[in-house]
Amino acid sequence: MAERMIVIGGDAAGMSAASQARRRRDRSDLEIVAFERGHFTSYSACGIPYWVSGVVQERDELIARDPKTFRDEFGIEVRTRHEVTAIDLDRREVLARDLDGGGEVRAGFDTLVYATGASPVQPDWTRDDVAGVFGVQTLDDGAALIHWLESEPRPRRAVVVGGGYVGVEMAEALVQRGLSVQLVEQADQPMATVDPDMGELVAEAMRATGIGVRTGLTVTGLEERDGRISAVVTDEGPVPADVVVLGLGVRPNTALAEAAGLPIGPSGGVRTDRRMRVPGAPGVWAAGDCVESLHRVSGMPVHVPLGTHANKQGRVAGINIGGGYATFPGVIGTxxxxxxxxxxxxxxxxxxxxxxxxxxxxxxxxxxxxxxxxxxxxxxxxxxxxxxxxxxxxxxxxxxxxxxxxxxxxxxxxxxxxxxxxxxxxxxxxxxxxxxxxxxxxxxxxxxxxxxxxxxx
Amino acid sequence: MAERMIVIGGDAAGMSAASQARRRRDRSDLEIVAFERGHFTSYSACGIPYWVSGVVQERDELIARDPKTFRDEFGIEVRTRHEVTAIDLDRREVLARDLDGGGEVRAGFDTLVYATGASPVQPDWTRDDVAGVFGVQTLDDGAALIHWLESEPRPRRAVVVGGGYVGVEMAEALVQRGLSVQLVEQADQPMATVDPDMGELVAEAMRATGIGVRTGLTVTGLEERDGRISAVVTDEGPVPADVVVLGLGVRPNTALAEAAGLPIGPSGGVRTDRRMRVPGAPGVWAAGDCVESLHRVSGMPVHVPLGTHANKQGRVAGINIGGGYATFPGVIGTxxxxxxxxxxxxxxxxxxxxxxxxxxxxxxxxxxxxxxxxxxxxxxxxxxxxxxxxxxxxxxxxxxxxxxxxxxxxxxxxxxxxxxxxxxxxxxxxxxxxxxxxxxxxxxxxxxxxxxxxxxx
Missing domain, CATH: 3.50.50.60 (FAD/NAD(P)-binding domain)
Incomplete structure (x- = not known):
């Protein structure tokens, strides 16, 4: 009888692991089932700003492979809209909820790949009762934002909160759509992944393209009119807004892992060894935006959520699960x-x-x-x-x-x-x-x- | 009394050596004199195709530093139009001819930098009595070609002989000027510095832009009418031409070195050690297109004439002459x-x-x-x-x-x-x-x- 591999999370890391394991072990030897709580598999979240800007025209261009392709061409079963709610390491099974049908599924595994990704940081000032505030982590997020931008009354003033990669890319996207854009950043510079002297060059270039760059500003709340966003409140006063985009970074999705007793590292991600095995949990692997990686220069564990690492880590896990040998030797933050x-x-x-x-x-x-x-x-x-x-x-x-x-x-x-x-x-x-x-x-x-x-x- | 450093060849390698030596040793300690047989110092020969194409508009844009700058700002004396005709290692002096004035100069040295560069390969079928055939090694070559292209009767059909870097770049330049261009190459592909499968991609792209790529064709002679070029003769018949550009590669200028007894390596270039010293000749250094380099992958000596190596080698020689320590560890043919x-x-x-x-x-x-x-x-x-x-x-x-x-x-x-x-x-x-x-x-x-x-x- 075939062993069963269960993948939690059907995006870059999880599906890379599934594909690589399948290359080395056929269906009679290994059954592969992936649970994905969203509607899509293997899409490019990094492409969302370019979809919002209109540079990329169709949502589906961002989807590398859909569930049907995985099933028909690779013999990998993907259950979308299924959220795994618990991992039982002793019984070696997971519990998943069917988000559309409402039922629960219990599935046993021999091998588990934990690839739950990361979720946007939600500041304490967000409010569910204000429309027009968006994250840009999933394709659904992108679709909702585009819908808002194209609905009447047309938003004209955008505020992007957070000046990291997503923030600056979204600021660019919104300027390209013709909006007036203010980027609000708590630090003294946008693009804090570079030093202040280099970040200042970025700020200058952003200002030259008409983006308002407001640094050293702390957001404390939101103002609304008739349930629609009207301003972002900061310690230096309100900044008017018809639409707000959050780019405050992401945190690894580790709640499930923690509940199951899997080790979490100092950076907040799930710990793995170089082969992407989770220490102390035989048969359990982890990869992608939910894990921490070794920084090869500092020697310290870091959390670097990026598609290129997720793909590599997933591939390494899949090769090893397939009986091969591969290692992920860490990142250097490129x-x-x-x-x-x-x-x-x-x-x-x-x-x-x-x-x-x-x-x-x-x-x-x-x-x-x-x-x-x-x-x-x-x-x-x-x-x-x-x-x-x-x-x-x-x-x-x-x-x-x-x-x-x-x-x-x-x-x-x-x-x-x-x-x-x-x-x-x-x-x-x-x-x-x-x-x-x-x-x-x-x-x-x-x-x-x-x-x-x-x-x- | 100051020591004297003599540089033979006032281009990239020689002038880099001079500049670096000067940085470390002032005029009271080291007199520096460079002999250059051409009119110019430190110019970009690699830029000539772009000057011919019109992308670069002025010859002087290709000149990084002129003799006056070297003299006034660096205290380096450059004698242009002076060709060194002999090196006497025993007497430690060089003999140079003033190409304009006609006199001879004898100059003693403590340190000698041999940086004579390379010269275009002259095929045995070239003829001095046919006008309209050009190399593109020096700024004078470029000026002569541009003059020919702009004179009446306007050349319309160009033949480029040789499909290396200079050949393909010149073919592009001539197409951009509106000429009909045939590239004639003896090998089965242009761009022989890549493998045939990759070279075929280059040939396809060249043909797509209207350049005739004729491979496997051996040139045997030239045809003229009234002293002007009219065709290139090949083993497959004549190829009509109003202008011919030669891109058959270059050979290191070693005659002077050989005559002086300096060692020549198997690749045809002057031998040096890692610090750019010439073995067996104390106080003598060599750098640039006239030397051979270690290929770090094959371990074999190679002759790779390229401005980037010439600059590095000259810099290394100059640092060492100046009392510092630097090495040139070889090339990998990028x-x-x-x-x-x-x-x-x-x-x-x-x-x-x-x-x-x-x-x-x-x-x-x-x-x-x-x-x-x-x-x-x-x-x-x-x-x-x-x-x-x-x-x-x-x-x-x-x-x-x-x-x-x-x-x-x-x-x-x-x-x-x-x-x-x-x-x-x-x-x-x-x-x-x-x-x-x-x-x-x-x-x-x-x-x-x-x-x-x-x-x-």
């Missing part, structure tokens, strides 16, 4: 985004992270251009590096610039991954041609400047 | 170019290189896209990897694609530089956001495919 035309890339530690981890280091900011100075379209690029002192080991990098700036972070990410020193980096053989780089690539210019800074200390 | 809108990147070994070096390996071709599939402007990208068998170590990579394809080679170049295996690469933390990559970056997709290929062997 991320890219664009705010209108400005591109931002980052990897590794910020100054505050490096201090917290106990490193001594130098920082340099190098100004350069994306192309040879004489080549049309040459535009400024700023590269910031953090290098450990005195070893010279790269600890982190940030890039802000224009065309073809963001993905240059990848070369720095691979250097960081491999523990290179900035001195070693000055010799790197990177691609050079006038349409793509000055003869000294911006990455190399920054590395040289870091070498000089280390020598000057 | 290069990028564009042919009209198509972008090409490569690093490491091609199949033929890997075979010649004695590696066993697998190759994979992975199809992907530059952006998330649903994001506008998403276009195909092909990534080819070579991985050693059974170790999985990356040996080489090639990318052909559209917007933001070429510089993605940098991430692969840094992975190759660090000796990563394709299995390790599948875990790399690269930047992900829908405008910049699918959730599995093309580099990661290719690495996964290579892992599968290794397992299948």
């Amino acid at each position: 991320a890219v985004t664009k705010v209108c035309e400005l591109e931002v890339g980052r990897t590794g530690l910020r100054e505050r992270d490096a201090l917290e981890a106990g490193f001594e280091f130098v920082t340099v900011l190098a100004q350069s251009t994306n192309r040879a100075g004489y080549y049309p379209g040459s535009r400024p690029m700023t590269v910031k590096l953090l290098a450990e002192r005195p070893s010279g080991r790269l600890l982190g990098a940030q890039i802000v610039g224009w065309s073809e700036a963001a993905k240059r972070i990848d070369a720095l990410a691979v250097a960081l991954w491999n523990g290179m020193t900035v001195d070693e980096m000055t010799a790197l053989d990177l691609g050079y041609a006038p349409p793509y780089a000055p003869v000294w690539d911006p990455v190399l210019i920054a590395a040289r400047k870091a070498v000089d800074a280390l020598a000057a200390v | 290069a990028v170019t564009k042919v009209c809108e198509l972008e090409v990147g490569r690093t490491g070994l091609r199949e033929r290189d890997a075979l010649e070096a004695g590696f066993e390996f697998v190759t994979v071709l992975a199809q992907s896209t530059n952006r998330a599939g649903y994001y506008p402007g998403s276009r195909p990208m092909t990534v080819k990897l070579l991985a050693e068998r059974p170790s999985g170590r990356l040996l080489g990579a090639q990318i052909v694609g559209w917007s933001e394809a070429a510089k993605r080679i940098d991430a692969l170049a840094v992975a190759l530089w660090n000796g990563m295996t394709v299995d390790e690469m599948t875990a790399l933390d690269l930047g992900y956001a829908p405008p910049y990559a699918p959730v599995w970056d093309p580099v990661l997709i290719a690495a996964r495919k290579a892992v599968d290929a290794l397992a299948a062997v």
Whole structure:
């Protein structure tokens, strides 16, 4: 008789695990059932801002694979609108509620993959009785927001609360739809994933595109008129709003895991080993936005909810469940985004992270251009590096610039991954041609400047 | 009394060496004199195709620093139009001819930097008595070609001989100027720096933009009418031409070094150690297009004439001459170019290189896209990897694609530089956001495919 693998959560991590396990074990050997509380499987939450902006036109473009495809092509059963409500590790079964039909399902497992994802942080000032306030975590969230934007009376003034990736991307999306947008951020800068000096460049670019960037502002409540949002209340007064988008980050969905006695790490995510096994729970695996990962530079556990990690972790779990061998060796915090035309890339530690981890280091900011100075379209690029002192080991990098700036972070990410020193980096053989780089690539210019800074200390 | 450093060749390598030495040793300690046989210092030869195309409008935009700047700001004396004709290592002096004034100069040195560059390969069928045939190595070459293109009778049909970087870039430039262009290449594909399967993608794209790509054609001579070029003669008949551009590669300028008894390596370039010292010749350094470099993957000496290496090598020589410590650890053959809108990147070994070096390996071709599939402007990208068998170590990579394809080679170049295996690469933390990559970056997709290929062997 076939063993049964149950997956809790039918998105990137869970379905990657299911697919990889299926590649290695056929139906006669392994039955695979995934429970998903939403309507959809394997969709791109990262694509929602571009759907809202109108750059992506149809919701279904964001769906990589639907439940029918999983069933027909992979022999993986997906039960959407089924929310798992309990895990019984002793009996090796889960309890799920049918959110539409109303019934309960009890299903036994040999192997369990915990891939419940993360949920948006709900501030204490949110109110259920005010219409026009939206998160942007699920396709349903996106659909509700778009519906609101297209209904009468048409919203004209938007407030985005929170200046992280989702916040700045949503601010851009709403500007592109023709709304007047205010971004409200509690910290002194938007895009707190980069250092303040780099974040200021982002703020400048946002302001230049007409986005109001209000930093150092704490939201304390909402104002409504006839049940519709009319303003966001802050410690510096109300900010008028016909629509509010929340971008306050996400927290790992661990309630189920905690109730079942699975270990939760210091970052708040479910703990796993390198093969994505949950320690102390044989046959139980976890992956995706609900787990914590090792930060390879700081050596500390971190919670980095991002589709690229979810896919990798799910794949690793699935390969191992399938009888193969794979490990997820951790993250270094690489991320890219664009705010209108400005591109931002980052990897590794910020100054505050490096201090917290106990490193001594130098920082340099190098100004350069994306192309040879004489080549049309040459535009400024700023590269910031953090290098450990005195070893010279790269600890982190940030890039802000224009065309073809963001993905240059990848070369720095691979250097960081491999523990290179900035001195070693000055010799790197990177691609050079006038349409793509000055003869000294911006990455190399920054590395040289870091070498000089280390020598000057 | 100050020591004297003489530099032979006032371009990237020589002037980088001079600048770096000056940073560390002032005029009272080190006199620096550079002899340059041309009119210019520190110009971008790589920019000439873009000047010819009209994308770059003024010759002077290609000049990074002129002799006056070197003299006034750095205290480096540059004697342009002075050709060094002999090096006497015993007497420690060079002999130089003033190409304009006609006199001879004799100058003693304590330190010598040999940075004579490379010269275009002259095929045996070139003829001095036929006007309208051009190389594109120097700014004077570029000026002469532009003058010919703008003179009456206006050339309409161009033949580019040689399908390397210069050849394809010049073909593009001439098409942009409105000429009818035929690229004639002796090999079976243009862009022989990538494997034939990838080169075919380049040929297709060139043909799609109206460039005639004639491969497997050997040029045997030229035809003229009234002293002007009228056709290129090939083993398959004449190809009509009003202008011919030669892109047959370059050879290191070593005659002077050979005559002085400096060691020449198997690749044809001057030999150096890692600090860019010439072995057996105390106080003599060499850098740039005239030297050979270690290929870090094959372990073999190679001649890779490229501005980025010349700058690095010159910098290393200059730091060492200045009393510091720096090394040039070799190259891995990274290069990028564009042919009209198509972008090409490569690093490491091609199949033929890997075979010649004695590696066993697998190759994979992975199809992907530059952006998330649903994001506008998403276009195909092909990534080819070579991985050693059974170790999985990356040996080489090639990318052909559209917007933001070429510089993605940098991430692969840094992975190759660090000796990563394709299995390790599948875990790399690269930047992900829908405008910049699918959730599995093309580099990661290719690495996964290579892992599968290794397992299948």
